[in-house]
Amino acid sequence: TASFPRFTREEVGRHHNEANRVWVTYGNEVFDVTDFLELHPGGKSKILLAAGGALEPFWALYAMHKQDHVQEILQEYKIGELSPEEPPLPSPDDPYANDPPRHPALRVNTLKPFNAEPPPELLAEYFLTPNELFFKRNHLPVPVVDPEAYRLCIQSPSGQALSFSLQDLKQNFPKHEVTATIQCAGNRRAEINAIQNTNRLGWSIGAISNACWGGARLRDVLMQAGYQPGYEGHVSFEGLDQDQSGTVYGASIPFQKAMSPDVDVLLAYEMNGEELPRDHGFPLRVIVPGVVGARSVKWLARITVGPEESKSHWQQKDYKGFSSSVTWETVDFSKAPAIQEMPIQSAITEPSSKTSVSPGELKVKGYAWSGGGQRVIRVDVSLDGGKNWKEATLTGEEQLPGQAWAWKLWQLDAFVPAGTKELNIVCKAVDTSYNVQPERVEPLWNILGVLNNAWHQVRVPVEK
Numbered sequence: 001t002a003s004f005p006r007f008t009r010e011e012v013g014r015h016h017n018e019a020n021r022v023w024v025t026y027g028n029e030v031f032d033v034t035d036f037l038e039l040h041p042g043g044k045s046k047i048l049l050a051a052g053g054a055l056e057p058f059w060a061l062y063a064m065h066k067q068d069h070v071q072e073i074l075q076e077y078k079i080g081e082l083s084p085e086e087p088p089l090p091s092p093d094d095p096y097a098n099d100p101p102r103h104p105a106l107r108v109n110t111l112k113p114f115n116a117e118p119p120p121e122l123l124a125e126y127f128l129t130p131n132e133l134f135f136k137r138n139h140l141p142v143p144v145v146d147p148e149a150y151r152l153c154i155q156s157p158s159g160q161a162l163s164f165s166l167q168d169l170k171q172n173f174p175k176h177e178v179t180a181t182i183q184c185a186g187n188r189r190a191e192i193n194a195i196q197n198t199n200r201l202g203w204s205i206g207a208i209s210n211a212c213w214g215g216a217r218l219r220d221v222l223m224q225a226g227y228q229p230g231y232e233g234h235v236s237f238e239g240l241d242q243d244q245s246g247t248v249y250g251a252s253i254p255f256q257k258a259m260s261p262d263v264d265v266l267l268a269y270e271m272n273g274e275e276l277p278r279d280h281g282f283p284l285r286v287i288v289p290g291v292v293g294a295r296s297v298k299w300l301a302r303i304t305v306g307p308e309e310s311k312s313h314w315q316q317k318d319y320k321g322f323s324s325s326v327t328w329e330t331v332d333f334s335k336a337p338a339i340q341e342m343p344i345q346s347a348i349t350e351p352s353s354k355t356s357v358s359p360g361e362l363k364v365k366g367y368a369w370s371g372g373g374q375r376v377i378r379v380d381v382s383l384d385g386g387k388n389w390k391e392a393t394l395t396g397e398e399q400l401p402g403q404a405w406a407w408k409l410w411q412l413d414a415f416v417p418a419g420t421k422e423l424n425i426v427c428k429a430v431d432t433s434y435n436v437q438p439e440r441v442e443p444l445w446n447i448l449g450v451l452n453n454a455w456h457q458v459r460v461p462v463e464k
């Protein structure tokens, strides 16, 4: 075993900026991560918070670092160990201690922060996903909010800070209900990771769910705050969830979308007729129908309007699409627009590749959805890898043209002839603009592992 130089915490502490190089400790090991700063998926500024000191307090919050692939990266930068005289640090308090309880059926991707999806067999059982099964995508601990003390802060056109209580929003604005599907940009990343691992959450097909949201229209609230339609800028949202540096979750949408009478952007306080659950943004969240989930900011604290998009990491350095040729070394985040409306999508929820089926009648089920309010007009299903196709039957809620915010569930009553060895079930959906899903996932590979909408494929053995 190699023997490493020994350092004191004080020596490590002197390497707290790029000029003196950036050192950090983890356990009793010392790392020089200066050359990793620009490559860090979470951004350079975040690592600099830990510069000269221990990673543990920061990784208690960003606990997705406690995975093998992160440890492997870290080991590449090892330069030494702490002297045996250095006492170990007390373990940091768990920032997730106040997270709410969750349904045991959810498939957990990461516990801290909590990221989980419903199993496929349950996903397409309900047109409206039950709240406890609705997928959960948190970047930070769930904030504890006292609804009585809660205020939404909106910056008026003259720069004045206006404040709204929950009562104000419930009583002074008409309650509007919208059935809308929320999909994370990382839905189906597992298929992308199987080509080449992006080391990001390996969502299966369940980072999508559908609910009926109730709340005030953002448009009504913005008008009350003094805004008029016709401005070219952006509406930025900030959450109450934050890390040790006070960085909060944030995202933005174009002002025109926020003000459009046709888009139904909501400040929602209800989900499927119940009070908004803590995991989904209690007491108030934004719902931007037809748009990537990342813009539907939960635990909404603040709204501002300005000429630029949100400066947040999640607007600027994440949730963007790139060509397969772009690497972490060559990526220029300013070159790609933030994902807003999402492309046509569908997936098979039943049968699953973990089961086998018998010859004879077979029900094939799934979901289909398109962004921007485009209605799904057709889902084609093949049992033989795409040689022969049948049209599935669609079910769902009738929504106005251009306002089809909710997914369609679909079903095909198929027949499996005796002697078939294996089914290669494939589905592809088509929307009102005749946008259709691309066949292969390989050309869709990208460093962030977002926007996978390739034909979904499930291979299922057939019993004799």
Ligand code: HEM
Binding pocket: 024, 033, 036, 040, 041, 042, 043, 046, 047, 048, 049, 050, 055, 058, 059, 062, 064, 065, 069, 070, 073, 074, 139, 199, 200, 201, 318
């Ligand atoms: C993401 C490595 C330090 C904050 C990541 C990821 C890797 C990584 C591999 C992608 C992980 C994934 O999505 O599965 C490292 C290494 C560090 C380090 C080797 C050693 C110095 C830090 C520190 C902070 C931090 C000190 C916070 C203060 C973040 C954030 C993300 C991230 C915010 C993005 C999370 C998201 O996508 O939601 N890091 N990290 N990292 N890291 Fe680090």
Ligand code: MTE
Binding pocket: 134, 135, 136, 137, 138, 139, 140, 182, 183, 184, 185, 238, 239, 240, 241, 249, 250, 279, 280, 281, 292, 293, 294, 295, 296, 297, 298, 299
């Ligand atoms: N809002 C805040 N404040 N913090 C977050 O971590 N995650 C976003 C968005 N809004 C997030 C947030 C992402 S990436 C998605 S996909 C959706 O919330 C997920 O919403 P859900 O957890 O209700 O399914």
